[in-house]
Amino acid sequence: MKVFxxxxxxxxxxxxxxxxxxxxxxxxxxxxxxxxxxxxxYQPGYLFIPFGIYQPKDVVKPKHRFIPGNxxxxxxxxxxxxxxxxRVKLVKDGRSIHYDYLVVATGADIxxxxxxxxxxxxWRQNIFDFYTADGAAALAGFMKKWDGGRxxxxxxxxxxxxxxxxxxxxxxxxxxxxxxGIRNKVELIYATPLSEAFTKPTSAAALGDLLTRRGxxxxxxxxxxxxxxxxxxxxxxxxxxxxxxxxxxxxTNMGAPVIARSGMGDDLNFVPTKKDTLQSQKWENIWILGDxxxxxxxxxxxxxxxxxxxxxxxxxxxxxxxxxxxxxxGHSLCFIESGYGKAVMIDFSYEQEPVFGxxxxxVVGPFSLLRESYINHWGKLAFRTMYYDMMLKGIxxxxxxRFTMVxxxxxxxxxx
Amino acid sequence: MAQKTIAGKKVEVNDEGFMTNPAEWTKEIAAxxxxxxxxxxxxxxxxxxxxxxxxxxxxxxxxxxxRAITNGAGVNTKDxxxxxxxxxxxxxxxxxxxxxxxGCV
Numbered sequence: 001m002k003v004f005x006x007x008x009x010x011x012x013x014x015x016x017x018x019x020x021x022x023x024x025x026x027x028x029x030x031x032x033x034x035x036x037x038x039x040x041x042y043q044p045g046y047l048f049i050p051f052g053i054y055q056p057k058d059v060v061k062p063k064h065r066f067i068p069g070n071x072x073x074x075x076x077x078x079x080x081x082x083x084x085x086x087r088v089k090l091v092k093d094g095r096s097i098h099y100d101y102l103v104v105a106t107g108a109d110i111x112x113x114x115x116x117x118x119x120x121x122x123w124r125q126n127i128f129d130f131y132t133a134d135g136a137a138a139l140a141g142f143m144k145k146w147d148g149g150r151x152x153x154x155x156x157x158x159x160x161x162x163x164x165x166x167x168x169x170x171x172x173x174x175x176x177x178x179x180x181g182i183r184n185k186v187e188l189i190y191a192t193p194l195s196e197a198f199t200k201p202t203s204a205a206a207l208g209d210l211l212t213r214r215g216x217x218x219x220x221x222x223x224x225x226x227x228x229x230x231x232x233x234x235x236x237x238x239x240x241x242x243x244x245x246x247x248x249x250x251x252t253n254m255g256a257p258v259i260a261r262s263g264m265g266d267d268l269n270f271v272p273t274k275k276d277t278l279q280s281q282k283w284e285n286i287w288i289l290g291d292x293x294x295x296x297x298x299x300x301x302x303x304x305x306x307x308x309x310x311x312x313x314x315x316x317x318x319x320x321x322x323x324x325x326x327x328x329x330g331h332s333l334c335f336i337e338s339g340y341g342k343a344v345m346i347d348f349s350y351e352q353e354p355v356f357g358x359x360x361x362x363v364v365g366p367f368s369l370l371r372e373s374y375i376n377h378w379g380k381l382a383f384r385t386m387y388y389d390m391m392l393k394g395i396x397x398x399x400x401x402r403f404t405m406v407x408x409x410x411x412x413x414x415x416x
Numbered sequence: 417m418a419q420k421t422i423a424g425k426k427v428e429v430n431d432e433g434f435m436t437n438p439a440e441w442t443k444e445i446a447a448x449x450x451x452x453x454x455x456x457x458x459x460x461x462x463x464x465x466x467x468x469x470x471x472x473x474x475x476x477x478x479x480x481x482x483r484a485i486t487n488g489a490g491v492n493t494k495d496x497x498x499x500x501x502x503x504x505x506x507x508x509x510x511x512x513x514x515x516x517x518x519g520c521v
Contacts, residue, residue, distance in 0.1 A: 157482065195503060221502040223482075225494060237497035267483040296518040 001030045005088060005099035007078060008256075009035035009063045011392070012290030012304045013105035018394045019312050021070040024319075032072045032097060034090065038063045040392075041133055042384055043161065044301060047168055047337065049136035050143055051176045056133045058384075066392040078106075081262040083283045101285050101315065104264075104271055106256035108161055108291035108299055114252040115156050115227060122229030127247040130169065131161065139248065143176070148185030149245030154234055155192050156224055159268075160253045161291055161299040164346070166190065167197065167207055168337045169248060174214045175339025191219040191234065191242050200353035202413055203346055206370045210338065253299070255292050270294035275350065276327040277314050278307060284318070287311055296350065298332040302399070305391060306331040309401045331403040333359070335380035343376035345369055349403035357409035362398065366407060423448040427513075434509065434516045438473065441513025449511045454501065458511075462499055465489050469512045479509035479517040 004024060006017045013033060021031040045059035067073045076092030081104070088097045110131045112118045118127065128139035151173060153166050160166075170188050177183040190197070190211065197208035197218060211218060225237040233243040255269030264271050264282075272281040273293035280286035289311055291299040307328055314324040330350030337343045345367045346354035358366040367376050390397050420429045423444040428436045435441060446466060450458050458466070468489035472480040482505040486493050500507040505517050 193503070195506075223493075223497065223503075225497075237494050238501055267481065267487050 002028055002100040003098060004029055004031045004101050004103075005097055006031070006033045006103045006105060007035075007081070007088065008105035008107055008290075008292070009033050009067065009073065010040070010105060010107050010290065011301050012107075012292075012307070013103065014040070014063070014066050014392055015304065015308055015394070016103050016105065016287075016289055016311060017071045018066075018068050019308065020315070021068060022394070023312065023316060026070065030072065031070065032074065032099075033067060034074045034076060034078060034088070034097075035063060036075070036077045038075060040066060042387055043131075044387075045384055046130050046133060046136045047165055047172070049133070050128075050130055050139040050169070051172050052140055052144070056137045059133060061388060066388075068394075078256075078258045079261075081258060081264060083262070083264065083280075083286060086285070099285075101287075101319065102283075103287045103289055103311075103315075104259070104280075104292050105289045106259060106292045108253045108255055108270070110251040111254050112249065112251040114254075115224060115249075117227035117229055118156075118249060118251060120227070120229045122227070122232070122247070125229075126232070126245065127227070127229060127249060129249055129251060130165075131250060131253075142246070146246060148177070148182050150187045150189060150243060151246045151248065152189045152191055152234065152242055152244035153248045153250070154222070154224055154242075155194075155250045156252050157193055159299060160250050162334070163199070163298055164334050164336045166192070166250055167211070170211065170216050171214060171336075171338040174216065188214075188216040189219060189242065189244075190216055191222040191224070193221065193223045195220050200348075202356070203348075203354040203370060205413070206356070207336070207344075210344070210372070214339075253291075259292070266294055268294075275330065277324050278311050278328055279314065279318075279324075287315060295328075295330070297328075297330045298334065300332055300334060301387065301391075302333040303331070305397060305399060306333075306401050306403075329403050331401065333399065335376055335383070337377065337380055338372050341377050342372040342374055343380045344372050345376045345379070347403070347408075352403065352405070352408075355408050355410055356412040358407040360407050369408065430516070432516060435513040436515060438470070438513050438515075441470075445513060446511050449513075453507055453510065455499075455511075459499075461491070461495075465491060465496065465499060465508055466512045469508050469514060473512070473514045479505070479512070479514040481505055481517060 006013045017033040040061050040063040042059040045054050048054040076090040079089040079091050081088050129135040177186045196204035198204040222236050224234050226235045233241045235241050259265040259269045271288045273288040273295050275295040290304045297303050310326040310328040313326040317324045333347045335343045347359050348354040356370045360366045427440040496504045
C-alpha cells in the first residue's frame with residue numbers, strides 16, 4: 001500500500017485528507033492523518049469570546065467527527081519529519097511512518113516568549129491574547145469587570161493569522177464599551193509595526209478612516225522590543241513608549257516547532273512553498289497547506305478553502321506523472337466585524353489589493369466590499385455553521401475558487 | 417511601471433518607489449535613496465546590512481524579512497532600528513534596490 005500522509009488535522013489537514021481519500025484508489029492508497037489532540041477549534045470565533053458573544057464551548061468540536069472512515073486518524077505528537085527519507089517519526093509508541101506523499105498542515109501558533117517581558121508578571125493579569133481559546137476567555141473575564149483606562153492592541157510582528165483580527169477587536173471594543181456606557185472612560189490605541197492601519201493602500205485608507213471615526217488612535221511603525229509589565233508600558237526598538245492599562249497582544253506567530261526540529265522552515269518556522277502550485281520548494285512529494293506555508297497570502301480559513309482545488313488537482317497530476325496545471329492565485333476573502341451589527345468585507349489575491357465594490361453571492365448576497373453593512377455581519381456569523389457543517393464535511397461551499405473582478409470598483413479610492 | 421532617475425541613472429520603480437530590477441542598482445543609487453529616506457550617510461555598518469540583503473535576495477529571489485536580517489547579518493534588532501529607523505526591513509530593501517518585502521494582507 002502507498003501512503004498519503006497528512007500532518008495536522010486542522011482546517012487544511014482535515015479537508016485535504018477527506019478529498020484525497022475520495023480521489024485516490026483504495027486498493028492502492030491509504031490516507032493517514034496525524035494530530036496531537038482531538039480538539040478542532042473554530043479559530044475565527046476566538047474574536048467574539050472577549051465580548052461575551054461566544055463562549056469557549058461555541059468554538060470547539062471533536063476532530064474525529066470531521067474525519068471520514070476511509071482516513072486513518074492517529075493521535076500523537078510528531079517527533080521529526082525526515083523529508084529526505086520520506087519518513088515521519090511519531091512520539092506515540094515510537095512509531096515511524098513511511099510516506100509516498102506528504103501534506104504538511106501543522107498551522108501556526110502564538111509565541112509570547114519571543115518578546116522580552118511579555119510573559120512576565122502582567123501576563124493574564126492585565127496582558128492578554130485572544131488567539132487561543134483560553135486567552136480569549138481570560139480576557140473576557142477581565143473586560144467584564146474593567147472600569148476603563150487605556151486599552152492598547154499591539155501586533156508584535158507580521159505575518160499573523162487573520163491580519164484583520166486586531167482591527168476587528170478594536171472596532172468591537174468601541175461597540176462593547178459604548179454599550180456598557182463607559183466608552184468615555186476608555187482610550188483605544190492600535191500599536192502596529194505597519195506604517196498604516198493595514199497593508200495595501202486602498203484598504204489601509206478605508207480602514208484607517210473607519211478607526212478614526214470610531215475614535216481609535218493609531219501608533220504606526222511601532223515594533224515592540226520590550227514589555228515593561230511593572231510600569232505598564234510597551235517600548236519599541238526605537239525607544240518610543242506606549243503606556244497601557246490593558247494590553248491585548250498579538251504575539252509573534254510561528255509555525256510548529258517540529259518544522260524547526262526537522263530543518264524545514266524559515267526564520268519563523270514557516271515552510272518555503274511554491275506560491276502557485278503549493279508544493280514544497282525543496283521536496284517534490286511534499287505539499288504545504290494553510291498557515292504552515294510561507295506563501296504571501298493571508299493565514300485564514302478562506303484561503304485554505306480556495307487552495308484546496310489547486311492542491312488536489314496538482315497532487316493528483318503529480319502522482320500520475322502529468323504536468324501540474326492548476327495555479328493558486330492567492331485568493332482570500334475576509335469579513336471584518338465592526339460592531340453595531342455590521343461588518344466590512346474584503347476580497348483580494350496575490351495581484352489585486354482589496355478594493356471597493358460588491359461581492360456577488362447567489363441568494364444571500366451581494367456583500368459590500370470595504371464598506372460596513374448588516375448583511376456582511378450576518379455573513380460572518382453564518383460562517384461558523386458553514387465551516388463546521390459544510391467545509392469540514394466536504395460539502396461544497398458556494399464560494400468559487402478563483403478570484404474575480406466582477407463587482408469590483410477600481411476607481412473609488414476613498415470612502416465618500 | 418514608472419521610471420525614475422536616481423543618482424543620474426534611469427531605473428524602473430513601482431508606485432511606492434521600490435526598484436523593480438535589482439540589476440539596475442548601483443552603490444550611488446543606494447546612497448541617493450538613503451538620503452531620501454532620511455539617512456544622510458551610509459556607514460560600513462549600513463553596508464554590512466545592505467550587502468547581506470543583496471546576497472540573500474540574489475539566492476532567494478525576495479528581500480529578506482526583519483528576522484532573516486537579524487539572524488543572518490549579525491546585527492541585533494535594536495541596532496538595526498538605529499541604522500534604518502522605523503521599518504528597517506522595508507527601508508533596507510528600498511535602499512538595496514530590492515522589491516518591497518512580500519508581506520501578506
